[in-house]
Amino acid sequence: MKPKFKTRQAWEQAQTLMQPTLIRVVDQLRQRVDESPWEGEYEDVEEPLPGFQLRLQQGDRTHVLNLWDLCFQVCCLNYPAPHSIDADPExxxxxxxxxxxxxxxxxxxxxxxxxxxxxxxxTLESSP
Structure with missing residues (x-):
């Protein structure tokens, strides 16, 4: 989901943070997957924002992580959970x-x- 920033200045600051955050998220995800029992594969997505998601698989368990959601969680104080009802959070x-x-x-x-x-x-480890 694409967040709304309260001010234009906040939006501009988010622009400054998003690329470095994405790079850090991808790098640290690679490290975590390498050190875990999960196998990961990146996939292109178009909705709700063009970008990538990481499909994690461990046996018969599969989880999908949207990279933009992870970046927004890092950059924002109050970004809601990925499956929240609020589709356009402020x-x-x-x-x-x-x-x-x-x-x-x-x-x-x-x-x-x-x-x-x-x-x-x-959360992945504790979910079925």
């Missing part, structure tokens, strides 16, 4: 991810990506 950007000059805070970004992916994989 969100607040996590301003800790940017310094006073509007540049990416790389260490904070890396840690937030780790947290989001840890939560995501913990």
């Amino acid at each position: 969100v607040d950007l996590d301003l800790q991810l940017l310094d006073a000059a509007g540049e990416v805070e790389w260490n904070i970004l890396d840690e937030k990506v780790r947290q989001v992916l840890a939560t995501t994989f913990a």
Whole structure:
């Protein structure tokens, strides 16, 4: 789902964060999949946003992770769960991810990506 930002400035700040976040998410996903019993395969998707999803398989269990949803979870404070009823949520950007000059805070970004992916994989392990 595509979030709505409350201000134009927040949208512009999100533009600054999304590419570095996507790169960090993909890199850390690769590491997590390599270290886990899951096998992963990327697939192109067109809806709701063009991009990629990661199909994870472990035996007869399959889970699909939308990369944009993961990136929005990292970049936003209040991004809803991927299967939420709210199709166009209004969100607040996590301003800790940017310094006073509007540049990416790389260490904070890396840690937030780790947290989001840890939560995501913990949820996968506990679901049928």
